[in-house]
Amino acid sequence: MKTSDLVRKLPDVYRKDPKSNNYKLLQLSAEALEELREAAALTEESQDIRTAIGKTLDLHGEKVGQPRGSADDARYRVLLYHKMARDRGGRHSAGHFCGAAEHHGMRTGGSSRSATGRTGTDG
Structure with missing residues (x-):
């Protein structure tokens, strides 16, 4: 999920501009989530006997x-x-x-x- 999508979900009382701490925290979360998705995909692929090594x-x-x-x-x-x-x-x-x-x-x-x-x- 993109950082901008996450930021849009914040209530309007929070700062949402790219320089805000809220944006930066959500950006870190989005990056961590993407890394987790990639690791999960690699794990699933490695379990397939056709590609396992x-x-x-x-x-x-x-x-x-x-x-x-x-x-x-x-x-x-x-x-x-x-x-x-x-x-x-x-x-x-x-x-x-x-x-x-x-x-x-x-x-x-x-x-x-x-x-x-x-x-x-x-x-």
């Missing part, structure tokens, strides 16, 4: 019982997709998770297209 990705692994081992973030994300697919049994196919993993540039061992455009199986 480092320790946050490790926390996803702990939730589903998949240790990281020596895998980097990209490979670990694929392991998590596969683990979640296995845990869901028949409700969702592993292909859904493999597709998401391949979207991140990871080969998952499934069907792939060669440079000639032919579909085959990695082996």
Whole structure:
């Protein structure tokens, strides 16, 4: 919310010009609120397994019982997709998770297209 919007909400008995203490206090509050919104958005984004990195990705692994081992973030994300697919049994196919993993540039061992455009199986 803009400082000017906050200032307009003050009763008319208060000074509202940009040099007033009221304006300055509300400006600080507006800046703090914006920083909080940005932090909340980053926190929400980091919780998404598709964008999580480092320790946050490790926390996803702990939730589903998949240790990281020596895998980097990209490979670990694929392991998590596969683990979640296995845990869901028949409700969702592993292909859904493999597709998401391949979207991140990871080969998952499934069907792939060669440079000639032919579909085959990695082996």
